[in-house]
Amino acid sequence: MSSKLLRKTASYGIFWIAVAAAGMSIDNSYYLQVLTFIGIHSILALGLNMLMGYAGQISLGHAAFYGLGAYTTAIMTVHYDLSPWLALPCAICLVILVAFIVGLPTLKLSGYYLGMGTLGFGMIVHIIFREWTSVTGGASGYVGIPPLELGAFSFSSSRNYFYLVWCTVLISIVLCQRLIDSRIGRALRSIHDSEHASKAVGVNTRNLKLQVFMLSAALAGVAGFLYAHFVSFISPGTFDFIVSIRIVTMVVIGGMASIWGALLGASLLTLLPEWLHAFSDFEMIVYGLILMLVMIILPQGLTRGILDIYERSHKKYFK
Amino acid sequence: MNVLIKNISNSIQPENDSESHSVAGENSSIVRIEAICKSFGGLQALWNISFDVRPYTVQGLIGPNGAGKTTLFNLIAGAYYPDKGRIFFDQIQVQGKRVHDRVKLGIARTFQNVELFESMTVIENVLVGQYVRTRSGFWSTIFRMPWTIKEEQGAREEAKKLLNFVGLEQYAEVRSSDLPFGWQRLLEIARALASKPKILLLDEPAAGLNAVETKQLGELIKKIRDQGVTILIVEHDMSLAMDVSDRIAVLNQGRLIAEGTPREIQSHDAVMAAYLGGGK
Numbered sequence: 001m002s003s004k005l006l007r008k009t010a011s012y013g014i015f016w017i018a019v020a021a022a023g024m025s026i027d028n029s030y031y032l033q034v035l036t037f038i039g040i041h042s043i044l045a046l047g048l049n050m051l052m053g054y055a056g057q058i059s060l061g062h063a064a065f066y067g068l069g070a071y072t073t074a075i076m077t078v079h080y081d082l083s084p085w086l087a088l089p090c091a092i093c094l095v096i097l098v099a100f101i102v103g104l105p106t107l108k109l110s111g112y113y114l115g116m117g118t119l120g121f122g123m124i125v126h127i128i129f130r131e132w133t134s135v136t137g138g139a140s141g142y143v144g145i146p147p148l149e150l151g152a153f154s155f156s157s158s159r160n161y162f163y164l165v166w167c168t169v170l171i172s173i174v175l176c177q178r179l180i181d182s183r184i185g186r187a188l189r190s191i192h193d194s195e196h197a198s199k200a201v202g203v204n205t206r207n208l209k210l211q212v213f214m215l216s217a218a219l220a221g222v223a224g225f226l227y228a229h230f231v232s233f234i235s236p237g238t239f240d241f242i243v244s245i246r247i248v249t250m251v252v253i254g255g256m257a258s259i260w261g262a263l264l265g266a267s268l269l270t271l272l273p274e275w276l277h278a279f280s281d282f283e284m285i286v287y288g289l290i291l292m293l294v295m296i297i298l299p300q301g302l303t304r305g306i307l308d309i310y311e312r313s314h315k316k317y318f319k
Numbered sequence: 320m321n322v323l324i325k326n327i328s329n330s331i332q333p334e335n336d337s338e339s340h341s342v343a344g345e346n347s348s349i350v351r352i353e354a355i356c357k358s359f360g361g362l363q364a365l366w367n368i369s370f371d372v373r374p375y376t377v378q379g380l381i382g383p384n385g386a387g388k389t390t391l392f393n394l395i396a397g398a399y400y401p402d403k404g405r406i407f408f409d410q411i412q413v414q415g416k417r418v419h420d421r422v423k424l425g426i427a428r429t430f431q432n433v434e435l436f437e438s439m440t441v442i443e444n445v446l447v448g449q450y451v452r453t454r455s456g457f458w459s460t461i462f463r464m465p466w467t468i469k470e471e472q473g474a475r476e477e478a479k480k481l482l483n484f485v486g487l488e489q490y491a492e493v494r495s496s497d498l499p500f501g502w503q504r505l506l507e508i509a510r511a512l513a514s515k516p517k518i519l520l521l522d523e524p525a526a527g528l529n530a531v532e533t534k535q536l537g538e539l540i541k542k543i544r545d546q547g548v549t550i551l552i553v554e555h556d557m558s559l560a561m562d563v564s565d566r567i568a569v570l571n572q573g574r575l576i577a578e579g580t581p582r583e584i585q586s587h588d589a590v591m592a593a594y595l596g597g598g599k
Contacts, residue, residue, distance in 0.1 A: 175461055182460040182471070183446070183453050190436045190447045197434035200396070202422030202451035202514055211457065257438075 008177075011260070015173075019166045023159060032158040034274060036230060039165035040223050041266035045250040046172050046259065047219030052248070053256035054180060055212045056192030057107065058115045061122025062247045065217040067129055067239030068095050069224025074142040074234055075135065084148055088225055095221030096214045103213040107206065110195075122244050129236035141235030148229045155229075165226055169263075172219055176259055179215075188212055189257070220247075253294055255301025264302050348407075349374040349518055349549050350395060355404035357390055364390040366573045368404070372518070377540060377550045379564030379581070381557070383593060386570040388553045389431070389522065395551065396428040396520050397421045409517065423451045427516035429507045431523045437496035441487055441506055444495050445478040448513025478513065485509045485539065501532045508539070518549040525556040537563045561585070569593065 026032055044066060051057050072091035076082045106117040129136050136142075147156035148164065155161045179185050190198040191205050198205050228234050246269060254265020272290060276283045298305025348371035357365040365387045372378045382388050393399045395406060397418035406414040413421055427448075436444050453474055455467040482488045485505040490498065495506060504524060511519055521540070525533045533556060540563045544550055554560040560567065561581045569577040569584060571593040577584055584590055 178461055178463060179457075182467070183450060183455050183474070184457065184460055186439070186443055186447045187450055189439060193436040193438050194434045197430065197436065198447075199418040200422070200428050200430070200434070201448050201510060202419045203447075204419045 015170070019163075019170070023163055023166075029158040032162045034270065036158065036162045036165050038267050038270045039162070039169045040227050040230070041247075041250060041270050042169050042263050043165075043172050043219050043223040043226070044247050045254065045262035045266040046169075046176055047216040047223075048247050049251045049254075049256065049259070049262040050176055050179070050188075050219075051212050051216040052251050053258065053262070054185065054192060055188040055209060057110070057209055057213070058248070059118040059213070059216070060115050060241075060244050060248065061102075061118035061120070061125070062216070062220050063239045063241070063243035064122045064125035065095050065099065065220035066224040066227070066243065066247075067125060067234075067236075068098060069221030070228040070234050070239070071129060071136055071142075071224075072221075073225045073228050074145050077146055078142055078144060084146065084225075084229060085150075088222075091225050092218050092221050095217050095224075099214045099217035100210065103210045107209045107213060119241070119244070122241055126236060126240045129239060136236070139236060141233065142228075143233050145228050145232045145234065147232065161230055165230070168222065168226065172222075173259055173263075180259070184208070192257075249291065253291065253301055255303030255305070258301070258303040261301055261303035268302070347374070348372055349409060350551070351405075351407040352391075352395075353405045353407070355391070355394060355401045355406065357387075357394060357399065357401050363573050365394075365401075365570075368570075368575050370568050370575060370578050372549060372551055373566065374517075374549050375544065375547060376565040377544050377552060377563050379560040379567035380551060380553045380570065381555075381560050381567060381584075382570035385572070386593075387573045388570055391570065392428075392520060392522055392551070392553050396426065419451070422514055422516075425515070425517035426520065427511035427514050427518070428520040429504075429511050429522060429524060431526055433500070433503045433507055435495040435503055435507060435510070437494070439495060440492050441495050441498065442475070442478050442482065442491040444506055444510050445481055445513050446474055448510035449474050449477065451514050481509045481513055482506075484512075501528050504528065504536070505539070508543075512543070512548070516548060518551060519543060521550060521552045521554075523553055523555055525554060525559050533559055 022035060023032075026035070044062065048059060048062050051059055069091045072094050073084060073087040076087040076090060077084050102118075102121050106114060106121065109117050129141075130139055132138070147154060148161075149155065153160075155164050180188075187198065187203045187208055190201070190203060191209065195205055224239075227238070250265035250269045251262055252265070253268060254263065255261030272287055273283065276286050279286050294302065300308070350372040352371070353369050355365055355368045356363075368387075368391060380388050380391065390399065394401050394414070397413070397416060397420075401414050404414070405412055408421070408424055408426060411424065413424065413426075416424075436447060439447070453470055455464075455470055459467045479488060479491065482491055485508060487498075487502060487506055487509065490502070495503065498506060504527075508519075508521070508524070524536055524540075528536060537559055540550060540552065550563075552560065552563065561584075564581055566579065567577075567581055567584045568575060569587070569590050571589075576589040576593060577587045579587070
C-alpha cells in the first residue's frame, strides 16, 4: 500500500522535474512547440482514456468536442472581442451541454453501435464547422485568435505556453487519478468488466456513463481552447474524422486504462510524424507499419506490454 | 476449498438490523409475489404465480428444467419486468423499478455463471459492492474532502470484514479472475452482501461446486440467514435445497405446484410427479 503511494508520488515528482527541465533547457522554439502539442494531445487522450480505457465506452467523435472548444473561444474572442478567460468557461459549458444531449441517446448503445453513433456525431459537427460560413468562417476558418494573457503576463512566447499547457496536463492527470482511485472510478471499471453485474451491485450505469462522457468531452474542450490560442488559427480540417481516430489510437497504443499510457500514446503519435519526415513520400507507410507492429507485438498497448515484459524478466531473474 | 467460514457476529448487518425488524414483523412477508405472469414471445414462462417469502428465512425455489425458476428470480432481481402481477418488497411495489434502485432498497443478487469484475482485485470487487451505501460524489472525490477519505477507509475496513466472513481475507489483493471457481462464488456472495441487503437472491449457487464445497456453501448460507438476511435460493442440487431451506416453493412448467417446509415438499404428490414423471 505504502509502496504504491511512494511510487505514485515518485512518478509525479519525475513528471514535474521532466517538465521543468524541458522548459528551462530547451531553447529551440520548434521543440517547445512539439512538446506543447504533445501536451494538448495528452489532455485529449487522458479524457478519452477515462471513457474508453476505464468505462469501456468507445467514442469515434471526440474531435467534435475538441473543435467545439476551439471554435467557441475563436468566435468569442475574434468575433465579439471578449476575453479568452470568459470564453474558457463558456467553451467548457457548451461542450458539456452538447455531450449531455448527444450522450443521452447514444450511450444506450454499446460496442460497434456506439462507435457508429459517435462517428456520425463527429461528422455532423465537422460539416457544421465547414459549411456554416457565417458563424464558423467556413473552410477558411478563423484567423487572428489572440494569445492568452494574464494581467501583464503574456503566454505568447513558446516557453510560457509550454508551461501553461503542461500545468493543465498535470491538473488533468491529478483529476483523473483521483477519480480512478475512488468509488466512482471503481464503478466505472466495473462497467467495463461486466455492465450486467455492475447494475446488480447498484451502479446506475446509464448516469455514470453519461457523466464520464461529459468529463471526457470537457477535457477535449479544454484541449481545443489551448490549441486555438496556441496556433492562433483554426480551420475545420483540424477537427475531422481522422483526428478522432488519432485520439483513439493514442489511447490504444499507449495502453488502455492507464494514465501514463495516455501520455505515452500522445507523445508517440505526435512525435512519430516529426521523426518520419526523413522518409518523405513513404512517411505514412512507415507510420502505419509502426502502429501495426506495436499492436501485433504489444496488443495491450505500450504501458501494459512493457510492464509485462518487465515482470516476466523480473520473475526469471529471481527464480 | 479449505475455506474456514468464520463467524464474525454482526459483520454483515450491524446498522440495518433493528430497522428491518420493525419494518417486517415476524409473520409478515419481505417479498410478496402476486399473480405474476411472464411470457417470452409465445412461450408462457410463468403463469399466475403468488407466494410470500418470510423474513429471516431461507426460501428455496426448485423445479425441473424450464420450470421458470430463473425467470421468477430475474423478475424479483429486476432483470425482467412482469407482464402482469405485482411484486412487493417490504410493502413497496418494485415490479417496475430498475435494478440499481432495487439494490438501494435492499435486494442483492448473485449470478449463476459468476459475474465478477475480473480486472479488479478481490477487495475491489467487494468495494464496488458497497457502491449504493457510499456517497462520495464527483467533486468531493476530486478535491479529496476529508469525509471522502474517511468513507474510503471505512469501506476498506468493512470490505476486509466481509472477506473474513467468507474466508478470503488472505487473497484481498489477488486479481479476482485468478481465484479458483469455488472461491469466486464466495467472493460474489461477499460482494452482494457488501450492499447490506435485506434479501439475498442466490441463483444456483452450487452449480459447478464439488460435494465438499457445496456443504460449506450450505453452512455459509445458514450463517448469513442467522445474521438477519433473508435468502431466496434457486437451486438444482436437491440435497442442498432441502438442507438449507426453511421453506420451499416448487415450480413446474411455469406454475407453482407446491409450497411448504422441506418435509412437506418431499412427500408432496405433485412434486413427485413433476420430478419423476407419471403416476399420482
